[in-house]
Amino acid sequence: MTAIDAGRRRSLAGVSLRLAATALAALVGLSGCGGDTTGPPPPRGGSSVTLRLVSPNGPEGAAVLELDAAPVQDVSGDSDRVYFARVGQRLRVVLLSARPGELRAVVTVSDPGAALHPTVLQVADSLNQLRPDVSGYAVKVVR
DSSP: OOOOHHHHEETTTTEEEEHHHHHHHHHHHHHTTTSOOOOOOOOOOSEEEEEEEEEEOOEEEEEEEEEEEEEEEEEEESSSSSEEEEEETTTEEEEEEEEEEEEEEEEEEEEEEEOOOOOOEEOOOSSOOOOOTTOOOOEEEEE
């Protein structure tokens, strides 16, 4: 085994470094393409909403979701790692899990009744392979 092969097999708490790096690169790259992300942070004190990936294939390893950014104040995770970035009027959320299972994020919103319109952009299976089709996936919003 070469040093390159060994590097490809490394993982961080079970999460593929390649997948994590790809997800982070996508967020960083896309965040520069959107609207203005500068200015004061939004006011705190909203209510929490849980986003849950609904998978037709059972436990998943990672997902990239997108939702309306306007009502969102913060994103935290029930998954092992959660990253997010504003892209124009949308918010990209990357969920990574060391152990395949249910992927969830907790979103703090300024208006508890606000529509988030979440969509699934990408999903990786338990072996960190991208699913070729995400048409059977959904995001359940639990208020």
